[in-house]
Amino acid sequence: MKLHLVDATYELFRAHHAPRPPVRGRDGMPLTAVAGLAWTLLALVRDEGATHVGCAHDRVIRSFRNDRWPGYKSELGVPPELLAQFPVAEEAITALGFVLWPMVEWEADDALATAAVRWANAPGVERILVCTPDKDLAQVVRDDRVVLRDRRRDITYDEAGVRAKWGVPPSAIPDYLALVGDAADGFPGIAGFGSKGAAALLRAFGTLEGIRDAAVGTWPGSVRGAARLAATLREHWPDALLFRDLATLRSDVPLGTPGGPDALRWQGADPEAWPAFCERWGLPGLLGRPHRWRPAG
Numbered sequence: 001m002k003l004h005l006v007d008a009t010y011e012l013f014r015a016h017h018a019p020r021p022p023v024r025g026r027d028g029m030p031l032t033a034v035a036g037l038a039w040t041l042l043a044l045v046r047d048e049g050a051t052h053v054g055c056a057h058d059r060v061i062r063s064f065r066n067d068r069w070p071g072y073k074s075e076l077g078v079p080p081e082l083l084a085q086f087p088v089a090e091e092a093i094t095a096l097g098f099v100l101w102p103m104v105e106w107e108a109d110d111a112l113a114t115a116a117v118r119w120a121n122a123p124g125v126e127r128i129l130v131c132t133p134d135k136d137l138a139q140v141v142r143d144d145r146v147v148l149r150d151r152r153r154d155i156t157y158d159e160a161g162v163r164a165k166w167g168v169p170p171s172a173i174p175d176y177l178a179l180v181g182d183a184a185d186g187f188p189g190i191a192g193f194g195s196k197g198a199a200a201l202l203r204a205f206g207t208l209e210g211i212r213d214a215a216v217g218t219w220p221g222s223v224r225g226a227a228r229l230a231a232t233l234r235e236h237w238p239d240a241l242l243f244r245d246l247a248t249l250r251s252d253v254p255l256g257t258p259g260g261p262d263a264l265r266w267q268g269a270d271p272e273a274w275p276a277f278c279e280r281w282g283l284p285g286l287l288g289r290p291h292r293w294r295p296a297g
Helices: 008-017 032-046 086-095 108-119 135-140 159-166 170-180 195-205 208-213 226-235 237-247 273-281
Strands: 002-007 052-058 099-103 127-131 146-150 155-157
Touching: 002 008, 002 032, 002 108, 008 032, 008 052, 008 086, 008 108, 032 052, 032 086, 052 086, 052 108, 086 099, 086 273, 099 108, 108 127, 108 135, 135 146, 135 159, 135 170, 146 159, 155 159, 159 170, 170 195, 170 208, 170 237, 195 208, 208 226, 208 237, 226 237
Parallel strands: 002 052, 002 127, 052 099, 127 146
Antiparallel strands: 146 155
């Protein structure tokens, strides 16, 4: 079997910002993001042949990482009409019959990493596709067995693809992000380190510690200003370690999904919950969207 692990928070944001006609529910509530999320999940099983699907969602945007770094991503700047759709999105996911992992203390990315690590070598699992373009998740890629799937661009990154895209192996992604920063997550990296230089240093020395301990004279010639960068890294070493920790996904968060990977098998939309959901939120246009219904009982 193949497991599709979906970043539902990303899909919700993507649907909200997509150039599509607005969808409004009861009392005129904006529900374009929820409708788009439902459409893309159903397209995953209808058009892309997914059979086993797990959806990770940020119930709240803040996580334990906000306690570590004040500037880490939060709900600030997120449109209120999008935030209001977060709980509706979770209701839609479960009514459609998909397994949902709602995160509060941790992030959706941590749930995806946990599921990927948990089932990477499970009997019967041929491949795990982590459905998100988020480069954080590149760290869980393993050979051709656990891959990063960007559905919007129709690109799949295996281990060779990660190396080609970011210039480092999956295991070095947290070190890479520690140096170059991650604007989406709200931490800046270390001043002066660009993507090409950081990748070259990590290819040469493997880790932040390897870069710090290497003599400047042994740094790759493609890295300009080696002495200055080495001094900057030493000066901001605590920040580099903190940023790497922020970028390192947790792989042991509780998912609340009992059993093995077959628990992710999609059997169809709930024939009672989905019509009730559409009625409650005033979305009659979504009622007939599911192409399969879960058998009674």
